[in-house]
Amino acid sequence: MLKQTITELIKKAIIEARQAGKLPELTLPEIAIERPQNPEHGDYASSISLKLARAVGTSPLAIADEIAGFIKPSAEIESVTVAPPGFINFTLKNEWLTQQVDSILKDADTYGNIELGQGKKIQIEFVSVNPTGPLHVGHGRGAILGSTLANALNSAGYSVEKEYYINDAGNQVDSFRRSLYARYLQAIGKEAEMPADGYLGNYIIDMVREIIAAEGEKLGKLSGEELTTALGKIGLEKMLGQIKADLEMMDVTFDVWFSEQSLYDNRQYETAIESLKKRGYIAEREGATWFVSTALGEDKDNVVVRTDGTPTYFATDIAYHYNKFLERKFDSVIDIWGADHMGHVSRMKAVVGALGIDPEQLTVIISQMVTLRRGGEVVKISKRSGDIVTLRELVEEVGADACRFFFLSRTADSQMDFDLELAKKQSADNPVYYVQYAHARIASILRLAQEKGADSTDGDVSLLTTEPELILIRKMLLLPEIIETIAQTLEPHHLTYYAQDLATVFHSFYMQCRVVSDDKAMTAARLKLVRAAKLVLGRTLGLMGMTAPERM
């Protein structure tokens, strides 16, 4: 990447300056390359001399002059200048810039990919909602975050596995089963009361109706525990199927659907707890089993096995992470959780450390609350109360592309308002259309070119010399850097801003530069440029999981 090339140039220059006695021997700070916000300052800049000034003991400007003097000419760089208070600015060569159009076209679908990850095994687990009810709006945020992050990490050279953890064991599922049982009895005209902690949503009633229609006869022969178990099994499958379908509507898919129950079935659970016990992090007290997180600086210990002998969800989460790191040997793991799990983060990291794994290998991203509004009014979302605004409902109203873009356009750790009415109204001037429109416009140009028999194969990119053309090329060259930033910060929202920037420079180019014209050579060159732009826009939309329309 260009940034690395420039870093190397500076490093070499500093070494040479030292050998020439112009700079003292010191440990070099990391050479950071920045993008100046003011285009007059060039394409890239380094503030290395400002950072060195204190140790060297001379003015940053003088240091910058020394370093700049030793920077060798290169194919990419037009000029190296020094600006107060001590920046070294790099401007790219137009000739090199235009050549990148050919290079992008050659890379095609792999353009933007980088080697940062070097094939490291990384797992990203997200959504993982209890299969006891449909996905609601808030879950969509985590889903989009995870799936986009996975796309970006994949492009950054990681070997990414997307996983959904199915909580098919424990209390909540038990309550789900009993809710189904009660609704079943009611449906066949018997007296039955919903359990106190039951799921009151109408979807349970609908589901029971469907189950009876399909398997009523078979179930009629069962009763009590047997019936509850059978209903639960069918219900979980149906619920999971619906969750899967809802996610697919938004182009969110998984490589692995991991069952919590399997941790018990293959005794991973015992192994994990045993491992903690050996290391002295397990204590028996007050009739329960505790994870001694206070030994690791936590506020309090946490129960792993209850007085009645049943494990808590924390216990299976320990086993689950044992499995991720020690069984399946992921180099790093990303968990995306909802805001209600925030308090769980530090103790989970403590567990990972207690298992002998570097806690740095686990990153937990908290996707903050989504407040739903209709007009000005806040809509309460609660799975228990039955007042659900489902994700499916949202996708059907505003469309998958707009949903993805909207959820993606904010950092995960800030809360967001989602106004349903606004989202619906917005559909005409939503930024998503602005970006897609740029893509469709290019497609339209290419159609016209084809009609007129214009061809770009012999296009000479060195003809692309005007400002709008060069600005467009510069913006296209940013994609690998965006992917790098996302891989490092795990913040995929940068994509939405990049997409808008790219669309803006294209629309501006479009206004100022005619592509298909009587000038055959220029037409060919510009056709290459817009083909490259279409490719980069398409890649960006693809990374965000959005469609890139040919016409609108």
Place this chain on the structure above:
RNA sequence: GUCCCUGUAGCUCAGUUGGAUAGAGCGACUGCCUUCUAAGCAGUAGGUCGUGGGUUCGAGCCCCUCCAGGGACGCCA
């Protein structure tokens, strides 16, 4: 009470890990369709970056105080 997240233009939010004159979209205002899609373009207005201190060549970004909004503190998940 303890811990976590947030506070930047009228509104919704970015801000490349401490750099140069703090940016975008929406909204407001002014122009631009005989030429490849006006779902577009060009421009104007709009800011004590919640508050007060500190760290240093340099702070929206780092540290501390306080204020405001939200969330978590269960042998629920």
